[in-house]
Amino acid sequence: MTNPRLRAVLLPLVGAALVVAIWQATVVLYQLPMVVLPTPWSVVKTLVALPGTAMFWRDVGVSVFEFGAGYALGMILGIAVGTLMGEWRLFRMAATPVIESLRFIVPFAWIPLTILWFGTSYVGKIALVTYAVFFVMVVSTARAVLHVDPLLSRVGRVMGMGAWQLAWSVHLRAAAPTIASAARAAAAVGWIAVVAAEYIGASAGLGLMITNAASSLATPAVIAGMIVIGLIGAGVSAVVGWITRTHLDY
Amino acid sequence: MNTPLQQGGELAFNAISHQYASAGRATSVLDDVSFSIPAGTVACVVGPSGCGKSTLLGLAAGLLAPTQGTTTWDDTKVRVGPNHHIGMAFQQPGLFPWMTARQNLAVGLRTRGASRAEANATADEFLDLVGLSEFKDAYPNQLSGGMAQRVGIARALALRPRLLLLDEPFAAVDAFTRLKLQQELMALLKRYRPTVMFVTHDVSEAIALGDMIVVMSQRPATVLRIIPVSREERNRASAAYARKLAETLACLGVTSDMDHA
Numbered sequence: 001m002t003n004p005r006l007r008a009v010l011l012p013l014v015g016a017a018l019v020v021a022i023w024q025a026t027v028v029l030y031q032l033p034m035v036v037l038p039t040p041w042s043v044v045k046t047l048v049a050l051p052g053t054a055m056f057w058r059d060v061g062v063s064v065f066e067f068g069a070g071y072a073l074g075m076i077l078g079i080a081v082g083t084l085m086g087e088w089r090l091f092r093m094a095a096t097p098v099i100e101s102l103r104f105i106v107p108f109a110w111i112p113l114t115i116l117w118f119g120t121s122y123v124g125k126i127a128l129v130t131y132a133v134f135f136v137m138v139v140s141t142a143r144a145v146l147h148v149d150p151l152l153s154r155v156g157r158v159m160g161m162g163a164w165q166l167a168w169s170v171h172l173r174a175a176a177p178t179i180a181s182a183a184r185a186a187a188a189v190g191w192i193a194v195v196a197a198e199y200i201g202a203s204a205g206l207g208l209m210i211t212n213a214a215s216s217l218a219t220p221a222v223i224a225g226m227i228v229i230g231l232i233g234a235g236v237s238a239v240v241g242w243i244t245r246t247h248l249d250y
Numbered sequence: 251m252n253t254p255l256q257q258g259g260e261l262a263f264n265a266i267s268h269q270y271a272s273a274g275r276a277t278s279v280l281d282d283v284s285f286s287i288p289a290g291t292v293a294c295v296v297g298p299s300g301c302g303k304s305t306l307l308g309l310a311a312g313l314l315a316p317t318q319g320t321t322t323w324d325d326t327k328v329r330v331g332p333n334h335h336i337g338m339a340f341q342q343p344g345l346f347p348w349m350t351a352r353q354n355l356a357v358g359l360r361t362r363g364a365s366r367a368e369a370n371a372t373a374d375e376f377l378d379l380v381g382l383s384e385f386k387d388a389y390p391n392q393l394s395g396g397m398a399q400r401v402g403i404a405r406a407l408a409l410r411p412r413l414l415l416l417d418e419p420f421a422a423v424d425a426f427t428r429l430k431l432q433q434e435l436m437a438l439l440k441r442y443r444p445t446v447m448f449v450t451h452d453v454s455e456a457i458a459l460g461d462m463i464v465v466m467s468q469r470p471a472t473v474l475r476i477i478p479v480s481r482e483e484r485n486r487a488s489a490a491y492a493r494k495l496a497e498t499l500a501c502l503g504v505t506s507d508m509d510h511a
Contacts, residue, residue: 159357
């Protein structure tokens with residue numbers, strides 16, 4: 001255990017093995033039926049079988065599409081409005097009270113209304129993800145743009161940059177690392193919003209897959225679905241983090 | 251003598267008064283300031299800290315408008331907004347951290363309409379002049395403080411400004427680097443001959459670099475005296491330099507003889 005690379009591989013495995021062991025021991029000790037808590041092994045079997053079904057890929061596709069579309073829209077709107085708030089004092093004064101009062105109405109509070117307005121279609125989910133992502137982005141973009149080193153603004157102005165060029169090529173560029181870390185947080189929030197909305201009312205998606213499995217008492221499928229949600233969420237976060245590190249490291 | 255590439259112009263402050271609004275009260279920083287810097291002259295502005303020297307630079311650059319009075323460049327009123335005749339360097343390098351040294355020089359040239367090829371060629375030329383050609387692809391966080399400051403000055407000069415504005419550009423570097431940078435700047439100014447307004451709180455620097463010294467008072471600042479500097483007074487080893495130093499310091503209320511202070 002003195003080899004640091006070996007340790008870096010082994011220790012996380014020890015942690016994971018411990019969790020699985022406690023899980024297995026709980027099932028055995030309390031003699032829990034499959035419906036209440038299946039064994040790790042039966043969950044693994046279900047998980048491995050999932051990619052073989054067309055329904056699974058359709059559900060993954062729907063959830064990822066709803067997330068992706070909402071994330072893109074929320075990012076564009078949030079960064080645009082946030083930049084305007086950072087650059088333009090009058091707009092900031094008008095927009096701040098609206099943003100501040102709406103942003104504490106968490107996305108989940110909107111789920112009943114979105115179902116009322118858009119039914120169980122993907123439109124409501126996209127709207128919800130857009131909303132969730134927008135508020136994370138607008139607040140941190142405005143703050144980041146506002147806190148750009150004033151010296152950099154002065155440098156841009158004495159070079160001869162006008163207001164638009166200054167906003168685009170100095171302020172947004174200088175704020176980009178902060179905006180990128182907000183983008184990573186927004187990805188997590190957006191993914192949570194999709195799944196939550198699908199739990200409550202959807203015609204397809206991972207959330208629906210899990211609620212369907214639960215109502216037919218297929219508990220291994222419920223847990224397998226939860227693991228898929230976790231894996232996709234971690235994957236999205238890793239991709240955003242990788243883009244941040246490789247392109248915005250200053 | 252080199253043929254000047256770009257002719258400097260005359261910068262004039264005419265009866266400038268300026269107030270800042272802070273915490274609901276107007277603070278007066280400049281009070282009826284008038285002086286002019288003839289074309290191609292290096293003027294060093296000295297005075298106590300916080301006396302409004304940087305405000306004067308901001309007025310010359312068109313970064314702000316005075317409360318009263320006018321600033322003129324070649325008899326034309328300086329307007330607030332992008333002004334293409336100026337180049338400016340600050341106490342901190344203020345380099346864009348996402349750009350290489352070369353891109354930092356090129357971006358201003360591109361803003362002023364140069365083609366990409368022209369901008370890169372000029373950037374390389376000026377990085378070479380400050381001895382940093384090897385570092386043209388380095389990012390600011392890979393440069394030492396002195397090197398970054400050189401890039402900042404090269405960036406201002408690369409615009410070949412008719413008016414060069416310097417806001418204590420050597421105040422944040424160590425004493426030895428400061429002397430080297432002063433020499434380099436002198437050599438560059440001889441070559442390009444812009445009109446220069448150099449703000450500093452270092453009186454010896456003002457004598458070493460300036461053709462004239464503008465001595466400012468405490469806030470609200472007025473012009474106490476304008477002192478011309480001759481070539482021989484610039485020689486730090488001369489008695490004339492010592493006399494000029496004493497004269498300028500006396501203006502600022504500092505006695506040169508510590509034993510009788």
